[in-house]
Amino acid sequence: MSFTDILLLMFSAILVENFIFAKFYGCCPFLGVSEKPDTALGMGMAVTFVMTLSGAATWAVYHFLLEPFGLEYLKTVAFILVIAALVQFIEMFLRKFIPALYASLGIYLPLITTNCAVLSAALLAIQNEYNFISAVAFGFSSALGFTLAIVVFAGVRGKMEFADPPRAFKGFPITLIAAGLLAMAFAGFSGIKL
Amino acid sequence: MEISMILIPAAILAALGAFFGILLAIASRAFAVKVDERVPLVRDALPGANCGGCGYSGCDALAAAIVEGKAPCGACTVGGDAAAQRIGAIMGVTVEKKQRMRAQVMCSGGDAHATKKYAYEGAQDCLAAARLAGGDKLCPYGCIGLGSCASVCPFDAIHVENGVAAVDYRKCEGCGSCVAICPKSLIRLIPYDSAHWVGCMSQEKGGTVTKQCKVGCIGCTMCQRVCEAGAVTVKNALAEIDYTKCVNCGKCVEKCSRKIIWSAERQEGGLFIHRL
Numbered sequence: 204m205s206f207t208d209i210l211l212l213m214f215s216a217i218l219v220e221n222f223i224f225a226k227f228y229g230c231c232p233f234l235g236v237s238e239k240p241d242t243a244l245g246m247g248m249a250v251t252f253v254m255t256l257s258g259a260a261t262w263a264v265y266h267f268l269l270e271p272f273g274l275e276y277l278k279t280v281a282f283i284l285v286i287a288a289l290v291q292f293i294e295m296f297l298r299k300f301i302p303a304l305y306a307s308l309g310i311y312l313p314l315i316t317t318n319c320a321v322l323s324a325a326l327l328a329i330q331n332e333y334n335f336i337s338a339v340a341f342g343f344s345s346a347l348g349f350t351l352a353i354v355v356f357a358g359v360r361g362k363m364e365f366a367d368p369p370r371a372f373k374g375f376p377i378t379l380i381a382a383g384l385l386a387m388a389f390a391g392f393s394g395i396k397l
Numbered sequence: 398m399e400i401s402m403i404l405i406p407a408a409i410l411a412a413l414g415a416f417f418g419i420l421l422a423i424a425s426r427a428f429a430v431k432v433d434e435r436v437p438l439v440r441d442a443l444p445g446a447n448c449g450g451c452g453y454s455g456c457d458a459l460a461a462a463i464v465e466g467k468a469p470c471g472a473c474t475v476g477g478d479a480a481a482q483r484i485g486a487i488m489g490v491t492v493e494k495k496q497r498m499r500a501q502v503m504c505s506g507g508d509a510h511a512t513k514k515y516a517y518e519g520a521q522d523c524l525a526a527a528r529l530a531g532g533d534k535l536c537p538y539g540c541i542g543l544g545s546c547a548s549v550c551p552f553d554a555i556h557v558e559n560g561v562a563a564v565d566y567r568k569c570e571g572c573g574s575c576v577a578i579c580p581k582s583l584i585r586l587i588p589y590d591s592a593h594w595v596g597c598m599s600q601e602k603g604g605t606v607t608k609q610c611k612v613g614c615i616g617c618t619m620c621q622r623v624c625e626a627g628a629v630t631v632k633n634a635l636a637e638i639d640y641t642k643c644v645n646c647g648k649c650v651e652k653c654s655r656k657i658i659w660s661a662e663r664q665e666g667g668l669f670i671h672r673l
Binding site: 268288295365 | 413414417421430519521525
């Protein structure tokens with residue numbers, strides 16, 4: 204894969220195939236922690252961190268452990284194990300060596316263990332038969348797309364605080380409608396084939 | 398079907414799990430961070446309401462700050478004196494006795510008393526209304542009455558009644574969340590036992606006040622003259638009570654020409670308020 208191919212892959216993963224707005228992965232943290240832009244950015248950073256590293260780790264586990272033994276069908280179980288262990292490891296590592304980052308990520312870091320976007324990034328990289336570098340690039344840029352989506356949505360929700368919707372729509376319903384509108388806006392990218 | 402078809406995948410997954418288990422076990426030793434053992438103890442001594450009244454993001458953050466020495470032992474307003482003493486015991490320092498405080502809305506001008514300058518139909522939020530010419534009441538010091546304080550109160554202790562926010566003293570823990578959010582800075586923390594307070598914050602001159610509100614302080618200084626303890630002073634056409642001097646005699650309440658010095662009596666189940 205050439206450098207251009209990787210750039211195109213990243214662009215596609217961020218905008219065209221955005222994890223939240225095009226594939227609807229990771230909707231739980233997307234709705235749960237998008238109330239303020241700075242916490243949304245914290246969550247996005249934590250996801251980016253884990254997704255990039257798990258992209259590398261799961262690729263290695265698949266190609267050096269599962270494939271030689273013909274156990275490709277175990278990849279979902281194995282990847283969950285790898286991601287959970289990785290998140291735990293990263294948490295300990297950050298706590299010791301980068302306490303400032305650990306404090307700013309806070310509760311979001313362990314929450315990522317159960318974020319389906321991380322698992323699906325790992326599985327899609329295998330499904331699309333990426334090599335190591337493009338698998339890592341795919342994980343990284345998918346997470347950037349997630350960060351973009353959650354931060355943009357946090358801005359929208361900030362504006363909605365001052366809106367006065369009909370009583371039945373107050374709170375979560377109007378949030379879901381706004382998320383749907385944003386997804387439709389991102390659907391504008393779907394015509395681009397790279 | 399051969400048994401190895403089951404055994405090999407099971408063995409590999411078990412090996413993978415064991416590998417990560419050992420790796421994490423080693424990592425937890427290698428990357429162990431020393432946590433001060435007093436932090437969880439202090440955390441347990443705090444009320445756990447996570448109200449943010451202390452200025453930290455929650456009780457965990459305050460506990461860490463107290464142990465680091467960044468916050469005083471009595472920083473928790475909700476836990477009051479009891480929590481301060483317990484934390485002092487954990488930290489090995491003596492803590493001065495702490496006075497319990499309660500929030501008090503310093504405005505009496507409800508819908509029946511205060512004149513309005515326009516009909517507000519925007520978002521039901523004081524912060525939004527305050528941006529539109531300072532709210533709908535003619536008095537620039539008046540309570541907007543849309544209940545931003547009620548929505549931030551973690552103890553459900555503050556409610557809007559007849560256009561003015563009122564504190565339920567039985568529930569108020571004095572955390573100060575409402576004090577911080579009020580766009581008019583109308584809410585004060587006063588000693589829990591204090592029986593009298595001036596229900597007005599208007600610094601306008603007497604003539605202006607009477608046009609704006611039927612129950613505003615005009616600064617006539619009657620209360621100042623009648624107070625034997627010297628606790629009441631009138632500054633900027635507004636009476637103010639100094640709670641370090643007030644002896645709760647109630648003379649100012651009787652003399653107040655506008656009947657805006659409120660009086661409360663301690664009874665079973667909390668404070669009993671005598672309305673104007």
